[in-house]
Amino acid sequence: MTQRVTGQRFRQRKLSTKQNLPVLRENEVEKLPDDDAQRHIPKVETGVEKGEEIEHHLQAVISASQAAATGGKVAQLYIPTPEAVASSLQYEQLYPRHFAQPATYIRFSSTVEDCVGCPYCMTSDDMLFLKEMNQRKGRTIQCTEDEFEEVMNFFEETAQTKQPYAAVDNPPVLSYEEIETEFDEAISESSRRFAKDIYEHWKNQRLLTSNRSLMPTLKFETNLETDDSDPYVCFRRREVRQVRKTRGRDAQVTEKLKKLRKELEEARYLMSRVKVREVMARDQLAIDRQIFEQRATVKEAKRKLGIKGDDEDLINQKPAPKPKPKVDSTAVQRGIPGMGPKPQLTRPDGRLLDSDLVSLQEQLAKKEEAINGFIEENLAKHQKWNQGWEDLTWRPITPPLEQAASRSTFRPVTCQQLPTPPASVSSENSGDNLNADQDMNKVEKQNRVVVRYASPPDDVPYPDQRRYRRRKGRGGRIMVDRRGVKRPCLEPIDERVLDRHKYSGDSSEDEQLYFVDPYDNLHIKYRMMIDRQGEKAQGIAQTRRSIGDSNHLHQNHNRSASGHLLPPSNAAG
Amino acid sequence: MAPRESSHEPTSTPDPVEKGFATLATLRIGVKAFVEKDGEKRKAEILSIQTRRGKPTFYVHYEEFNKRLDEWIPAERIDLSREVEWPAPEKLEKKKAASTVSKSQPSKAETSKVPKNLKRARSKLDREISATPEATSTNLPGKAARPSKASGKENKEHIALVSTEVTDDSTPKADDEEMDLVDVQDAAAAAKAAPPEIYSREDEIEKLRTSGSMTQNQTEISRVRNLDRVQMGQFEIEPWYFSPYPVDFTDAEMVYICEFCLGYFGDVTQFERHRTKCTLLHPPGNEIYRDDYVSFFEIDGRRQRTWCRNLCLLSKLFLDHKTLYYDVDPFLFYCMCTRDEHGFHLVGYFSKEKESAEGYNVACILTLPQYQRKGFGKLLIAFSYELSKREGKLGSPEKPLSDLGLLGYRAYWQETIVDILMDGRTEANVEDLGAMTAMTTTDVLHTLQNLNMLRYSKNQHVIVLTDAVVEQRERQKAKEKIKGRRIIDPDRLQWKPPVFTASSRTWNW
Numbered sequence A: 001m002t003q004r005v006t007g008q009r010f011r012q013r014k015l016s017t018k019q020n021l022p023v024l025r026e027n028e029v030e031k032l033p034d035d036d037a038q039r040h041i042p043k044v045e046t047g048v049e050k051g052e053e054i055e056h057h058l059q060a061v062i063s064a065s066q067a068a069a070t071g072g073k074v075a076q077l078y079i080p081t082p083e084a085v086a087s088s089l090q091y092e093q094l095y096p097r098h099f100a101q102p103a104t105y106i107r108f109s110s111t112v113e114d115c116v117g118c119p120y121c122m123t124s125d126d127m128l129f130l131k132e133m134n135q136r137k138g139r140t141i142q143c144t145e146d147e148f149e150e151v152m153n154f155f156e157e158t159a160q161t162k163q164p165y166a167a168v169d170n171p172p173v174l175s176y177e178e179i180e181t182e183f184d185e186a187i188s189e190s191s192r193r194f195a196k197d198i199y200e201h202w203k204n205q206r207l208l209t210s211n212r213s214l215m216p217t218l219k220f221e222t223n224l225e226t227d228d229s230d231p232y233v234c235f236r237r238r239e240v241r242q243v244r245k246t247r248g249r250d251a252q253v254t255e256k257l258k259k260l261r262k263e264l265e266e267a268r269y270l271m272s273r274v275k276v277r278e279v280m281a282r283d284q285l286a287i288d289r290q291i292f293e294q295r296a297t298v299k300e301a302k303r304k305l306g307i308k309g310d311d312e313d314l315i316n317q318k319p320a321p322k323p324k325p326k327v328d329s330t331a332v333q334r335g336i337p338g339m340g341p342k343p344q345l346t347r348p349d350g351r352l353l354d355s356d357l358v359s360l361q362e363q364l365a366k367k368e369e370a371i372n373g374f375i376e377e378n379l380a381k382h383q384k385w386n387q388g389w390e391d392l393t394w395r396p397i398t399p400p401l402e403q404a405a406s407r408s409t410f411r412p413v414t415c416q417q418l419p420t421p422p423a424s425v426s427s428e429n430s431g432d433n434l435n436a437d438q439d440m441n442k443v444e445k446q447n448r449v450v451v452r453y454a455s456p457p458d459d460v461p462y463p464d465q466r467r468y469r470r471r472k473g474r475g476g477r478i479m480v481d482r483r484g485v486k487r488p489c490l491e492p493i494d495e496r497v498l499d500r501h502k503y504s505g506d507s508s509e510d511e512q513l514y515f516v517d518p519y520d521n522l523h524i525k526y527r528m529m530i531d532r533q534g535e536k537a538q539g540i541a542q543t544r545r546s547i548g549d550s551n552h553l554h555q556n557h558n559r560s561a562s563g564h565l566l567p568p569s570n571a572a573g
Numbered sequence B: 001m002a003p004r005e006s007s008h009e010p011t012s013t014p015d016p017v018e019k020g021f022a023t024l025a026t027l028r029i030g031v032k033a034f035v036e037k038d039g040e041k042r043k044a045e046i047l048s049i050q051t052r053r054g055k056p057t058f059y060v061h062y063e064e065f066n067k068r069l070d071e072w073i074p075a076e077r078i079d080l081s082r083e084v085e086w087p088a089p090e091k092l093e094k095k096k097a098a099s100t101v102s103k104s105q106p107s108k109a110e111t112s113k114v115p116k117n118l119k120r121a122r123s124k125l126d127r128e129i130s131a132t133p134e135a136t137s138t139n140l141p142g143k144a145a146r147p148s149k150a151s152g153k154e155n156k157e158h159i160a161l162v163s164t165e166v167t168d169d170s171t172p173k174a175d176d177e178e179m180d181l182v183d184v185q186d187a188a189a190a191a192k193a194a195p196p197e198i199y200s201r202e203d204e205i206e207k208l209r210t211s212g213s214m215t216q217n218q219t220e221i222s223r224v225r226n227l228d229r230v231q232m233g234q235f236e237i238e239p240w241y242f243s244p245y246p247v248d249f250t251d252a253e254m255v256y257i258c259e260f261c262l263g264y265f266g267d268v269t270q271f272e273r274h275r276t277k278c279t280l281l282h283p284p285g286n287e288i289y290r291d292d293y294v295s296f297f298e299i300d301g302r303r304q305r306t307w308c309r310n311l312c313l314l315s316k317l318f319l320d321h322k323t324l325y326y327d328v329d330p331f332l333f334y335c336m337c338t339r340d341e342h343g344f345h346l347v348g349y350f351s352k353e354k355e356s357a358e359g360y361n362v363a364c365i366l367t368l369p370q371y372q373r374k375g376f377g378k379l380l381i382a383f384s385y386e387l388s389k390r391e392g393k394l395g396s397p398e399k400p401l402s403d404l405g406l407l408g409y410r411a412y413w414q415e416t417i418v419d420i421l422m423d424g425r426t427e428a429n430v431e432d433l434g435a436m437t438a439m440t441t442t443d444v445l446h447t448l449q450n451l452n453m454l455r456y457s458k459n460q461h462v463i464v465l466t467d468a469v470v471e472q473r474e475r476q477k478a479k480e481k482i483k484g485r486r487i488i489d490p491d492r493l494q495w496k497p498p499v500f501t502a503s504s505r506t507w508n509w
């Protein structure tokens, strides 16, 4: 009791663990009364179980060490333990000296299973049996210990997989036939030769151990009630408790698993459908081949017999195969949602090749059709966009000057009338243009006083008509010179002044009139065509821009349609 | 020291003991008789009786001796000239229950609470034990081995109802946290594992009564050592305690354990065959420390399940307070080896929870018996603290400690703290000492108190380097000068604290 009282005294004084305490030697503090020395050691918690704390040997050692701590001289005591002695086994043989220590720290991740080879190890009984068996066999076929173990191990493992609850339900020992059906790569060919002989031995051994595993095994949990009271049951899984612990996440996991299962099933279904498809494709190939061969025969026969006509039978007629693939592909598509058009693509390809010889022309025509369709579609779209809008920014289309220019190889004076369509455009178009021009003239007369220059006025003789010349300036700038903008004037100064005003004014350009609606179907088509023709598309656009920059005539709102309306085939370029 | 007086043995409770003379024929399990042990007569309890070569042999546990000294003895060693204590049929279970209380509950309460509130906790325990030994008994022999199911503890953990009460008394924060954890986990585990715990007393009695002999009771089996002898490496070792090796080995004269893979064989031929195939030469993990004396390997229980299971089975032979109830996944195993041309010889190891809620830096610690008393234990302990330093944490070994564990730790703590205090400093505080050594303040405090180094002088606390302690250390140093000092060199430790996801720590996901 005194010990405890002492301990309490320490506590009452409240020692702070953070506070610095002086470190002193014994002679620097007042001496404790001798008989008190031992008692002043407070009884300190040992951390040893109470029942063991009182154990004789431990107490003896503790007393001894405390005596030592308080100045007593005590011989060192040990807690007695059962003995460990040198073994009589041939250590050097069992553990040969062939380890060379690497210079660096060892890093290693192989498991015991990786390192111990065949898990079955022969017993002395096995040794005897093997010896007898080998004596019975001829010299040429001897079973090695490794082979024997391989076979035994195979038997053991097969029994384990086929009778996992052998410990509980006591089934009969597996028959040889049952095991034989399980032969796989786990048992080598050379070992298999002895399987039948070894089986009898194995069976006998199993019978001796009431059909339990021959290699002693640990007792793992069987989830029976007896588990808890069985001290041999060890290494229980902890996952079992997890279920109870996080019920919320459990549901989540279930959902995930369900989804995974669904997806796996879909994938499986998809594969089965693909298989069906490929089988059908194969069948079709076979039929096509048959058709081909029979036609060849027919051809041969016809040739021989001199029959003419009815040659249509010898080639595939177009419409027949077409609907079929469509049905198929839609069926496939319906079966697997989200699969995309891939099977569809491959199918028509194969079908086309198989059934019909496709001509290049046909293909080109199709392509053309597709492109035209695209253009039409865009046109319609464009018109729709512009519905209810009055376009005040319209400009005549910039004609492709390159053609003329290249032809004229940049001769200094090349006259051209703007915006006359180039020569490549059909006469119809130009006729339309003329009509349009006239319409414009009417409008113009009604509304404004305008300087007309875009088209040759009827009343002006040719020499007085406006003429333009395009040329390349420094740095590749494109310049357009003009002539005959005005009637020859007596005072040239006036003309120049006029000109100056004319081309420096801002407003004048808005008043300029053009004869063509750039969004007229015809012109859009025209532009499209230009773009599609040849590889100059880029060059044209560039030139056009240059013109716009350098030439006031073409400066404003040059709304190039190419950006919007290029068909996809050219978009890449 | 007179253990009997200071102990809280249930013998002090007024339980009437039926005494009388016995004959060889009337001896039965539970009887306590005087047995000759090392030239003296000791009271021992008969735990099992077997007939070997036509003669009855008795497995006895000597009172106040550690279980590792339990042994099979021939009838001649039992002194039938003296009265024996009979286990009264009706009182049998009561008696056992009471003795279990003294064994399990106090330890539970004390390990977690007492240090900070010694007096009150102890007096409370006194009260409980002396006043109501039977009412508080929820554990039965063998049942006590059941660990708390939810925790990853490797040591025995007893579900003791008394702990809640004591928590209220204890103020230290760390202890409070620990108690909360224990409460929650134990409650959860108890809810799941309730039946055997709660109904235990009556039902267990009923079960025992209806199922006949006590030896039929599996829980009794674990009280009896199951292996006679173990061969490992160059040694033959006598096991100390029960270990759940395959049941078949109970009959084997010798169990052979491969020194490298720790595989076990009941037949020498099998073992020899295994040795021709086994290619392991060191523990199957990464070497994280190497000096000219030892190497340390870090083994993940989850990645090396077989090897770690083998290691646990082996160490269970020498650790009473280890449980193999659950799998090895949540633990890391730090294995100390010596090296030669044969390979790396496992000398000892300690296991460590991947994440310990209680801040333990060691779960189980063992120097294999064939290497004991050679200073390896101190190296193991030093290494465990070196890891804690690297982690930037304070650590303490999981409780309960074994007797040998306690002595090993006390020696290490003493040496470590005295060494620091002897470096010429004039001041020290407990927390700094802890931070320098990665020891908990409790352990520092206890060490100082235990060595009578913490005193009250001139109205203040002082740390006294007593003459005895200094002298002891000097003697040790002189010895080290001759024998060479074995220490752990932190520079040779190539290790970063491993990081685990919450699930992989505990649940192997």
Ligand SMILES: [Zn+2]
Pocket: A116, B258, B259, B260, B261, B262, B263, B274, B275, B278, B279, B280
């Ligand atoms: Zn091995």
